[in-house]
Amino acid sequence: QVSELVQFLLVKDQKKIPIKRADMLKNIIREYRNAYSEIVKRADRTLQEVFGLQLVEIDTKRHMYILINKLPHAEGQHLCRGKEKEKMGLLLVILSFIFMKGNSVKDSALWEFLHLLRVYPGKQHSVFGDVRKLVTEEFVRQKYLETTPIPLTDPPEFKYQWGPRAEKETSKKDVLNFVAKMQGKDPTFWASQYSEAQAN
Amino acid sequence: ENREAMLNSKSNRLTEALEEANRLFDGVCRAREAALDAQFLVIASNIGKEKANELHSEMSAFDSTAFAEDLLTFMGINRTEVEETDDSEDVPGGFLPNDAWQTMGQEAPKYFRRAPTFHYMMGSFKSELPVRKQRIERQKKASRGKAERAMPAQLKKMEESHQEATEKEVERILRILQTHFENDPNTPISFFDFVIDPNSFARTVENVFHVSFLTRDGLAKIKLDEDQLPIIEPIKPGEGGEEDSRAGARNQVVISLDQKEWK
Numbered sequence: 161q162v163s164e165l166v167q168f169l170l171v172k173d174q175k176k177i178p179i180k181r182a183d184m185l186k187n188i189i190r191e192y193r194n195a196y197s198e199i200v201k202r203a204d205r206t207l208q209e210v211f212g213l214q215l216v217e218i219d220t221k222r223h224m225y226i227l228i229n230k231l232p233h234a235e236g237q238h239l240c241r242g243k244e245k246e247k248m249g250l251l252l253v254i255l256s257f258i259f260m261k262g263n264s265v266k267d268s269a270l271w272e273f274l275h276l277l278r279v280y281p282g283k284q285h286s287v288f289g290d291v292r293k294l295v296t297e298e299f300v301r302q303k304y305l306e307t308t309p310i311p312l313t314d315p316p317e318f319k320y321q322w323g324p325r326a327e328k329e330t331s332k333k334d335v336l337n338f339v340a341k342m343q344g345k346d347p348t349f350w351a352s353q354y355s356e357a358q359a360n
Numbered sequence: 361e362n363r364e365a366m367l368n369s370k371s372n373r374l375t376e377a378l379e380e381a382n383r384l385f386d387g388v389c390r391a392r393e394a395a396l397d398a399q400f401l402v403i404a405s406n407i408g409k410e411k412a413n414e415l416h417s418e419m420s421a422f423d424s425t426a427f428a429e430d431l432l433t434f435m436g437i438n439r440t441e442v443e444e445t446d447d448s449e450d451v452p453g454g455f456l457p458n459d460a461w462q463t464m465g466q467e468a469p470k471y472f473r474r475a476p477t478f479h480y481m482m483g484s485f486k487s488e489l490p491v492r493k494q495r496i497e498r499q500k501k502a503s504r505g506k507a508e509r510a511m512p513a514q515l516k517k518m519e520e521s522h523q524e525a526t527e528k529e530v531e532r533i534l535r536i537l538q539t540h541f542e543n544d545p546n547t548p549i550s551f552f553d554f555v556i557d558p559n560s561f562a563r564t565v566e567n568v569f570h571v572s573f574l575t576r577d578g579l580a581k582i583k584l585d586e587d588q589l590p591i592i593e594p595i596k597p598g599e600g601g602e603e604d605s606r607a608g609a610r611n612q613v614v615i616s617l618d619q620k621e622w623k
Contacts, residue, residue: 163614170478210614213475227475244477245465252468253431260422276428278456287461311406334471342430350420 161195164188165203169215173227176302178325181223218303218324226303228328246287247294251304253277254295255326256339260353266310267318270295299323332357374407434467435460530573537580538594551582551590561622568615 165188172179184200185193192199204215212231218224257273258265271281279285281292288294299305303325310317336357340347348354381404385397432454439454540549555567571592574580578595585591 173475174477176474176477210616211475229473229475231473233470233473243465245469246461247465248468248472248474249461249464252471253464257424257427260427261424273424273428276425277431286458312403329472329474338467338471339427342434343427344430350422352420353422354420 161188161192161199162202162206165199166206166210169203169207169225169227170211176226176325178218178224178226178303181225216328218328226325226328228325243287247298250279250288250291250294251299251326252330252335252338254299254305254320255322255330256335258320258322259332259335260339260350264319264321267307267320270320304329332360374404378404431464432456432460435463526570526573530570533567533570534574534579534594537574537592541594548583548585548591548593551592554592556622561619564617564622568617 165184168184168188169179172183185196200215207213207215207227208230212229213227214230215225216228218226254270254274257270261269274280274291279288279291281295283291285291295305296307300307300323303323305326306321306323307318308321310319332353336347336350336353340349343349347357381397381400385394388394388397436457437454437460438457537549537554551571555564555571557563557567571580574594575582580592580594582590582592
C-alpha cells in the first residue's frame with residue numbers, strides 16, 4: 161500500500177495542484193482506512209529517504225497536501241519541462257513584490273508593477289501566453305498565490321497574498337535576499353522587512 | 361463613491377463622513393433610514409480597515425519602480441537601443457532580449473524548494489520492441505552459462521515472437537529455481553545470488569525483470585530472512601491459494617540497484 165501511495169503522490173504532484181486526502185483514501189488506501197495515518201507516515205518516510213521530498217499538509221481543515229523538496233537547491237542545470245523555470249521566475253518576482261509591499265497588494269497594484277516588466281494582463285506574452293490566466297488561475301490553483309475579493313468594491317477588486325505552497329517552498333528571508341541581490345543592496349536596507357523575515 | 365479620496369491617508373474625509381452620519385441619525389425615525397445608516401457604517405468600517413492596512417504597508421519604503429528597473433537589468437535589457445513597440449510611450453525604453461525570462465528562470469529555482477516533477481522515462485513496457493530481440497539472445501547465452509558454468513553453445517536464430525520469448529525465459533528461470541530447490545529443499549536461495557550476473561549489469565536487470573513475473577504470477581515468493589535480506593523460493597502448486605489472494609497478492613516492492621552497487 162505504501163509504495164502505491166508513494167507512486168500516486170508522485171504522479172499527482174506533476175501539476176502541482178494540492179492532493180486531497182479524500183483522493184488518497186478513495187484510490188489507494190480503500191479498505192485500509194484504519195491504517196491511514198500509518199500508511200501516510202510511512203509513505204512520507206519513503207519520500208524523504210528515497211526521493212528527498214516531503215509530504216506537507218497545507219490545509220488542516222480540508223486535508224490537502226503538497227510535496228516539497230527537502231534538499232537545498234543544488235547548483236547546476238536541471239531538466240525542466242515546458243516553461244517551468246520561466247514561470248518560477250515570474251512567480252518569484254510577484255512574491256517579492258507582495259512581500260516588500262507589506263504581504264498584501266491590490267490586483268491593480270500588481271498589474272501596474274508587472275506593466276513595468278512588459279507583462280500585461282490583456283496582451284499575449286511571448287513566453288507566458290495568457291498571463292492573466294497564469295497569475296489568477298494557475299498560480300492560485302497551485303496555492304502559490306492566494307486571492308481574496310475586497311468587499312464592496314464595484315467593479316470587484318481583489319487582493320493578492322502568498323499562498324500556502326509559497327510559504328512552504330520559500331521564505332521571506334530567501335525572497336528578501338533575492339530583492340537585495342537584484343538591487344545590489346544589503347537585506348538590512350529594508351529594516352522592517354528584514355526583521356519580519358528574521359522572525360519568520 | 362469617493363472611495364479613493366477617502367483612502368488617501370492624508371484626508372480626513374472618512375472622519376467627516378462619519379461625523380455627518382452621526383448627526384443625521386438623530387433625525388432618524390423610520391426603520392428604512394436606520395438600515396441605510398447601518399449600511400453606511402459597514403462601508404465606512406471597510407474603508408477604515410483598508411486605510412489601516414495601507415498604513416502598515418508603508419513599512420520601510422520600497423521603490424517598486426527601481427526594483428523593476430533592476431530586474432530588467434538582470435534580465436539583460438539593452439537600454440541603448442529603443443524597442444519598436446506601441447506601448448513604449450509609458451514604459452521606459454530599451455530592448456528586452458528574447459531570453460530575458462529564461463535568465464530569470466535560471467536564478468529563480470534557487471529560492472524555492474520545489475519537488476521536481478516525476479515523469480516516467482519511457483512509459484509502460486510494450487511487448488513488441490525490436491531492441492528486445494537482441495537482448496534476449498544474449499540473455500539466453502548468459503543464463504545458460506550461469507547454470508552450467510560452461511562455454512555457451514552457438515545460438516540458433518530466434519524466430520518466435522518477443523512475447524513468447526519473454527515467457528520462455530520466465531519458464532526457464534522458474535525451472536532453474538525449482539531444480540535448485542529439489543536438490544536442496546531447505547535452503548532458500550538468496551535473491552541477489554540468484555539474479556546477479558557477475559559479468560553483466562544489463563543481464564542482472566533482465567533477470568530481476570523475469571523473476572518479477574514469477575512472483576506476480578504466484579509461482580515464486582520472495583521473503584526476508586533473519587538478516588532482512590531477500591530470499592527466493594518457488595511455490596509448490598498446492599500451496600498458495602487463499603493466502604495469496606489476501607496478503608501476497610497486492611504487494612509492491614521497489615528494488616533499486618545501480619551499477620556501483622552491483623559492482
